Amino acid sequence: MERVLAINPGATSTKIAVFTGTQNTFQKLIEHKLEDLAHYEHIIDQFGYRYSVILSSLNENNFPLSDLDAVVGRGGMLQPVESGTYKVNDCMIEDLNAASRGEHASNLGALLAKKIASDNGIPAFIVDPVSVDEMDDVARISGLTELPRVSLSHALNSKAIARKAADQIGKKYEALTIIVAHLGTGISVSAHKNGRMIDVNNAQEEGPFSSDRCGTVPSYRLVKMCFSGKYSEKEILKKLMGSGGLHSLVGMKDIRKIEELATTGNKNADIALRALTYQIAKEIGAMATVFFGNLDCIAITGGMAYSERIVKDITSRIEFLSPVLIFPGEDEMASLVLGVLRVLRGEEKAKVYEGARYSGKAE
Numbered sequence: 575m576e577r578v579l580a581i582n583p584g585a586t587s588t589k590i591a592v593f594t595g596t597q598n599t600f601q602k603l604i605e606h607k608l609e610d611l612a613h614y615e616h617i618i619d620q621f622g623y624r625y626s627v628i629l630s631s632l633n634e635n636n637f638p639l640s641d642l643d644a645v646v647g648r649g650g651m652l653q654p655v656e657s658g659t660y661k662v663n664d665c666m667i668e669d670l671n672a673a674s675r676g677e678h679a680s681n682l683g684a685l686l687a688k689k690i691a692s693d694n695g696i697p698a699f700i701v702d703p704v705s706v707d708e709m710d711d712v713a714r715i716s717g718l719t720e721l722p723r724v725s726l727s728h729a730l731n732s733k734a735i736a737r738k739a740a741d742q743i744g745k746k747y748e749a750l751t752i753i754v755a756h757l758g759t760g761i762s763v764s765a766h767k768n769g770r771m772i773d774v775n776n777a778q779e780e781g782p783f784s785s786d787r788c789g790t791v792p793s794y795r796l797v798k799m800c801f802s803g804k805y806s807e808k809e810i811l812k813k814l815m816g817s818g819g820l821h822s823l824v825g826m827k828d829i830r831k832i833e834e835l836a837t838t839g840n841k842n843a844d845i846a847l848r849a850l851t852y853q854i855a856k857e858i859g860a861m862a863t864v865f866f867g868n869l870d871c872i873a874i875t876g877g878m879a880y881s882e883r884i885v886k887d888i889t890s891r892i893e894f895l896s897p898v899l900i901f902p903g904e905d906e907m908a909s910l911v912l913g914v915l916r917v918l919r920g921e922e923k924a925k926v927y928e929g930a931r932y933s934g935k936a937e
Contacts (some may be wrong), residue, residue, distance in 0.1 A: 577641050577917050579690065580910045581628065582648045583682040585729075585759065586611065588624050592637050593911040601907065602631055617677045618670070621685055628686065644918060645691040646910045647683030649703020651675040651726065653929050657706050657733060658772070659913040660697040661924040662688045669929055675726070676778065680704055699924065701913030702730040706771065713773040726772045729761035731875060734909035735901050738765045739873045742899060751865045752857055755888075756880035758904070760784055763857040765864040773864050775857060778815055782853035785827040788818030789853065820846055829878055838885075851887035858892050869896035876904060 576593045582589040586608065614620045620779040632639065661667070662684045668880050670681045682770035693700035706729035714722045720759050732754040733747075740747040743842050748769035756762040761784045775781030783789035791814075798908075800810055813822070820826045823846040824835070835843035841904070862869060872892060879883050879902040891896050916922045 575917060576643045577910045578914050578918075579637075579645045579687075580633075580640050580647075580907045581645065581690075582583045582906055582910070583685050584681045584687065585679050588628060589907065590628055590631060590906040591911075592632075592642075594910070595623035596908070596912065596915065598908065600635060600637060604628070604631055613892060617679055617681060618673060618685075621682060621689075624682060625686055625689060627766045628690070628781060635668065639690065639694045640650050642690075642694060642696055644697050644699060644914050645687040646699045646701060646914045647685070647687030648680045648730065648906065648910065649700035649705070650681030650683055651678050652703050652927065654701065654725065655677070655927065657697055657702055657729065658709060658925045659701045659917050659922065660703070660927050662691070662700060663927055666700075666927045669927075675705065678704065682783075697807060697915065701910050702733055706733075707871040708772060709774070709839050712915075723780075724776055725771075725774055726776045726778055727764060727771075728756040728758065728760065728777065728876075728904075729764075729771065729774075729904050730766045732756050732762060732771065733766075733871050734905045735875045738901060738905070739871055739899050740758075743871055743897070745870060751813055751870050753861045753869065753872045755854060755858055755872070755874045755876075756894055756904075757854065758784070758876065758886070759877075760787055761789070761857075761876075763854070763861055763863045767865065769797045773861065780856050783819040783823075783850065785829065786817060786821045788813065788822065790917040820850065823849075826926070829881060829884070833881065833883060834916050836882050847883065848887065851884055852891075854903045855888045855891035855916075858888070859895070862895050867895065871897045871899055873901055875901040879903070887909035887912065 577591045578882045580591045588604045592599050593877050639835055666684055667688060670684055673681060687698040704726050707725040707813050709725050716723050736752050736754050738750055741752045752766045754764050761782045762774055762777045763781060764771050764774035780790045820832060825844050826832060832843050836847055858872060874885060879900055885900055917924045
């Protein structure tokens with residue numbers, strides 16, 4: 575039975591899991607103190623630190639690396655690619671080190687997987703990275719030729735949940751029309767048709783605001799703000815992603831604490847949560863027009879889906895569109911491993927990352 579190590583780096587944590595076949599035999603969330611991460615100017619600089627804590631955790635729990643058949647990491651902000659499982663290669667490592675499409679903790683996934691795999695003579699993979707791009711041509715157009723819309727999203731979990739929803743309603747993902755709302759630190763609302771994610775908001779720069787991202791903001795006033803002389807480029811980018819959203823509105827990012835404030839009568843917390851669910855529901859409603867309203871279902875997933883208030887507020891606005899299915903949390907670790915197992919078992923071929931748009935030819 576194949577044994578696969580999965581690595582999923584997050585902003586302040588690294589999740590690891592060891593699967594034997596499809597069975598999760600070990601999983602751990604390694605939390606990183608902010609003061610430990612503060613030593614590193616760039617996310618990519620955290621590689622050595624995260625590598626050492628992963629090895630320590632596996633050793634402490636008696637999981638020898640020599641027993642592994644493959645390692646899989648969460649895919650990072652690569653050039654646009656087709657959906658699928660990719661073998662980590664030099665071109666991928668080079669692009670992730672350069673962070674040409676932006677810094678993100680997921681960029682470390684392939685690097686960490688490659689290091690551990692190389693040390694043990696086994697293959698390293700990524701599956702459905704955040705740069706999966708299957709958008710229809712019309713969805714790419716914005717109002718400025720210089721600024722086309724780009725696909726950067728929670729593709730891994732969104733596609734996994736779409737498949738789960740398909741199973742639940744008795745259809746194949748390849749024959750489904752579904753909207754998936756991934757509600758995490760960032761928010762991706764994606765439209766899936768016949769096995770392709772044909773439209774999605776870029777969770778870094780558009781759509782609903784989230785715990786620390788501002789989402790779509792008034793562009794004219796944003797430009798004025800940028801050239802006001804009050805802020806550096808770094809400060810503006812931090813406002814957009816890192817200290818925007820609920821952090822800007824309420825002064826904190828933790829949804830549970832904000833809900834507690836709202837229940838005690840804090841009006842600022844209450845209206846911030848109502849605005850959050852309003853924007854999410856509105857984004858879902860907008861995505862419904864992609865299918866002319868002909869939807870099989872809507873799926874809500876991610877950490878926020880554990881909140882009864884948030885789910886209820888969103889559902890009350892969108893349930894007229896189609897059935898709404900709730901999948902709290904995420905299933906990313908199993909999704910990573912299943913993608914690798916399909917390759918190891920010869921059910922599909924690993925794709926080759928070439929750095930160009932729609933890289934993805936089979937080996």
